[in-house]
Amino acid sequence: MFQSFRQAMAWLHTWFGLVLGFVLMAAFFFGALSVFDREIDRWAIPETRIxxxxxxxxxxxxxxxxxxxxxxxxxxxxxxxxxxxxxxxxxxxxxxxxxxxxxxxxxxxxxxxxxxxxxxxxxxxxxxxxxxxxxxxxxxxxxxxxxxxxFFFPLHYGLTLDWKNLGIWIVGFSALMMLAALVSGVIMHRKLFREFFTFRPGKAPLRSVLDLHNLTGVVALPFHFFFALTGLLIFASTYYFPLGETQLHGLHERHEQAExxxxxxxxxxxxxxxxxxxxxxxxxxxxxxxxxxxxxxxxxxxxxxxxxxxxxxxxxxxxxxxxxxxxxxxxxxxxxxxxxxxxxxxxxPVARVSEFLTGLHLQHFRHWLLRWLYVLGGLTGAACIATGFIFFVEKRKKQHAKTGNQGSRVVDALAVTTVTGMLIATLTLLIVNRLLPERLPAAWASRGDLEVYLFWAGWALAMAHAFVRSAPVAQERANPAWYEQCRTVSAMALAAVLLNWITTGDHLIKTVFTHPYWPVAGVDLFLLASAALATVAAHRLKARLGADQLAQSTEAGHA
Amino acid sequence: MLEGGAAALLLFAAIVANGVGMAWVALSMDVHWQQVQGTAPSRGAVRRLRVLGALGLACGLAACLRVDHASMAVLVWIMALSAAALVVTCTLTWRPGWLKALAWLAGCEARP
Amino acid sequence: MPRTFTIDTSGSPRLHIAARVGAAVLGGYGFAWGINAVTMALLSAAGLEFHDAEFLGNLLGVLAFLVVFLWTFAARRLWRVWAVLTSGGALLAGTGSWVQSWLV
Incomplete structure (x- = not known):
């Protein structure tokens, strides 16, 4: 099946990365948000802004x-x-x-x-x-x-799939695959040190996407490795290897009595x-x-x-x-x-190592710089996985267009769903949190449940849109959903900041200067930065989409 | 352990030292020196940049250790290294000329 | 010198991939469980505190899972992978229980 060791590792990296990358993306992104979970709580529950x-x-x-x-x-x-x-x-x-x-x-x-x-x-x-x-x-x-x-915190380790802890098992297996992908990725990467600082956006898309994939994977390699590993270790004795409750119950019992x-x-x-x-x-x-x-x-x-x-x-x-x-x-x-x-x-000594490893993941410490660096690490991980999807599509797009294979079209639509779609779902949650009335009719679902349903509905809508617009990928062109969803993200992020102002009276001048309250100011500033970034991305994507169409029409003209 | 303003200042110094050190490490690589200066680096310049780069990163670690408990300082340093590598890569991609100043600071100039 | 891997491809490649993935996931888990159990039992026998032994067992178990997972895909003969993972896992887990029976 495989001609060489490197090829075996490449197969593993590609296919397990593709299948579980979607889960890992959510783990990294919502994990990055969970670094500031308490601050997001303050944004979402205005009466607790103290x-x-x-x-x-x-x-x-x-x-x-x-x-x-x-x-x-x-x-x-x-x-x-x-x-x-x-x-x-x-x-x-x-x-x-x-x-x-x-x-x-x-x-x-x-x-x-x-x-x-x-x-x-x-x-x-x-x-x-x-x-x-x-x-x-x-x-x-x-x-x-x-x-x-x-919500974001349990979502990042259990996907909120509570039935038989299924979500915790899926995320755990994905974390193991993250470790496998890191090892196999380092083996596949021929120029790890020589291209450590390399990103060439001017080159062909295939090359520049791979540059970005390698860059985001390699520079934060310790972060990716240790967060996947410590995430597994935190749950290992309770869920993944419950030896103390099963096979080695006797030893556990003996210890409890002695203690x-x-x-x-x-x-x-x-x-x-x-x-x-x-x-x-x-x-x-x-x-x-x-x-x-x-x-x-x-x-x-x-x-x-x-x-x-x-x-x-x-x-x-x-x-x-x-x-x-x-x-x-x-x-x-x-x-x-x-x-x-x-x-x-x-x-x-062993307990000290264990406390250090779990502590570095669970972050009970007081260190704002390190918290932001963790957010950066998490987002780098998400970017690494997203560029992995795009590389998968770019590499196969041409071949698939020739043979009529729909594979790259489906993967591209799923990539839209997990990248911009995930942002849309998150922003939907924040927006409905500000829009829903405090008291809902008694016959309705509780306010919190309704927020969660709308979060999933927003995500499903983004997915539907990504698939509906995906036809051009099968003809070797870009999916316009990338551009359209980037636009949506920037509009929604702005709307969330505005709604926070309108419904609570907390605008940035107040939360930064006159009555500093950083938890809310931080969320608002992060939303504004996301809006700006999404606008820039939308602009770039639009330009590429235009170039695509131009190339198509000249091709048609020549024919 | 330091608190407040002094801690913030030292952490800032740590980030700068890591960034400068990482940039020197990058400049010690042929391809990136070429990107910045347009020529090939001399053997002496490469060695000098490597040593200075390592020193810069070590200064960053020292500053981190001065602020926090060692276990926390090491994490701050490693994460700041990742951030520094990302910033250096972006600079090399879009504004390579900016790194000329750091090459000059290291006493390594482009050969005519 | 890169070694050439000649993997027995008797039968359909789809079935072969399924067998390899199955070995990696299920066999790997069983083997990791075994490593975990034997580490915990032996370290407890050596006088380590229960939760210390448990942590080291978990750590070695997870790392062993990673290593055998990669090995499953790199290995030349799949039947050997299955054999090592299942019998090795059972042997290790059995040793764990045996050591426990001496201690408790």
Whole structure:
């Protein structure tokens, strides 16, 4: 089948790249957007446009908020089949209360887990969620879609295909193929170093597209490799290789028991009620201990386990803003007395490597330059895959035109769908987010669901358009959809910025100069830059389209 | 670890050092020297540009390390290298003449 | 000197490609699972903490998957790929379970 090793690698690179490139494109692009997921959330939910807040006082603010929480009727209905007998009117036995924030979050996420009386599985828990304003404890509407952290982020690792985690498996396999494509690409590339800085836009399209493909692949090679690899590692033990839950369950169990003995943190309630010492004092003590070790002292995660029970304990985890490694440095207190039970020991060398690798992907650190460089890396990856598609088409267009093969036409239309179509879908989401009324009729889907449906509808429309306009590709000419969709993208990006101004009153003069608020200003500026870039691209494509037509008519004249 | 203005200034310096270093590395390659100067580079110029290029990149790393925890500094540096390579490529493509100034700065001029 | 690859092309090329892709995806996964299991078990036996062993197992498993995936396409004889990946994967996984039974 293959004459040489290099040819085998080329076959693998071409065909796996083509089939899974569409998935990788979405992973890279929505991953790049997820770098600023919290900021996109602020743009999409105007009531939360406030400055990031530290973890508030438990005594003053968190306790009343936790005490008000109860599972939603929807969650109670979902639990019903797993319980023998009636559901209680009120869930009283709190298994855990926890609060989570990051240095970029102005809102605080609260989680409450309750024991379920008469549950078939004794370990069964029912959960309640809330989002509060950490300044006054006011409950914020939680039904609005957090477009960044609640949609783009899961889309980039699971395509929102939740059935049997299918999306996570598809993206995982695609990440493995990204690694394979990088290795095979380096093997195929004969002049990796000699052409490191080379881009020749003046040459024939085939050459210049390949230049761009190589350039975007090679200069950000470490980024591409490590993001695909760490993405796989983050999910490996839970989804891809769940050995601890299956084949090596025994070893896992042995470890859990040893850990419980070592840390002295009780796994279950003692069923003896007990009071709660001052939690704010525990937080202060944790911060004092972190400070002693020269670590930044913000609290990221606060957990109260077995609330109201003698076995209750409070865990305080650090928000790791000052280094890459994702570490909690958790300190655990006995709830009834406030005495320290256990302090997480320093990480082992292997754990340090693991925390570094997962941390570099999950980005809990505070470093705005690095965040923007990550966006650049992600977009470079997307550009690399997109130019790969275009190269595939350019290489075969002529041959296919002669033989009447529709292959390059289909691939070109799919490329339009994944490049400009993906932008159109994203912008559709932002625009409908600003256009839909706050309260929708009760019979309709929820506002967030409707936004997501329209996102997919926008993408489907772009795809239909790309296919409808694709006929010229089969005659070795360019698909006008490229140009038309670039125009659409620039108009939609402008519209999104304008709609943000009209519906919230936040325009760039305000968000940059008079009342600086960078999360919203950043999204607006990014949209304007995209609009400008799309306009330039549209202009270039139009010129090429014109030249194409001219060549066709002279050819026809000669004939 | 530095904070605020000093950190921003040093990070900016790191980006500049990486960019200049990367440009010198590019100029040490025959084809790109040719693009900029129109002639072939001398053996001495190539060696000089390689050494200076490496020094520039090393200065970039040093500046990154001065600002952040080492694990973070290395990432900032590697990502800034990618950005520098992209910028140098774009300059070579559309405005190769601009790099004459950097060749002059390195003390390497085109042979008549 | 580039080696010349003479790959048995008995049968249709389509079937051959399907067999190769199948070997790469399924055989590769099984083999990676085996590497993962044996690494985790052996490192646990060597006294490493469970999650440390798990991380190193995952890392080696993913990298092994990548290597055997590429090898499947480069290899001369496909039957040998199938044989190595399936029997190797089973042997490695079996060793993992055997070591676990000694530890627990």
């Amino acid at each position: 400055a990031p807040q530290p973890m508030p006082s438990y005594e003053k603010l968190l306790r009343p908020a936790f005490e008000r929480m109860q599972p939603t009727p929807l969650a109670i209905d979902a639990m019903r089949p797993r319980v023998d007998g009636p559901m209680p009117a009120h869930f009283d036995t709190v298994d855990s209360w926890s609060a989570y924030t990051t240095h970029r979050d102005p809102v605080l996420a609260l989680y409450a887990g309750y024991q379920v009386p008469h549950a078939k599985d004794a370990e069964e828990r029912i959960w309640a969620y809330a989002t509060i304003d950490p300044r006054d404890g006011r409950l914020l509407p939680d039904e609005q879609l957090k477009i960044g952290s609640g 419980a003995r070592e840390t002295g943190l009780p796994h279950a309630r003692a069923d003896v009620s007990a009071g709660l010492a001052n939690v704010d004092a525990m937080v202060a003590e944790a911060q004092r201990r972190w400070h002693e070790h020269g670590k930044a002292g913000e609290v990221g995660f606060l957990v109260l386990q077995h609330v109201g029970d003698a076995n209750g304990y409070v865990s305080v985890y650090r928000a790791g803003t000052d280094r890459i490694a994702l570490v909690g440095d958790g300190i655990h207190f006995k709830a009834s007395t406030g005495a320290v039970i256990h302090e997480d020991p320093p990480a082992t």
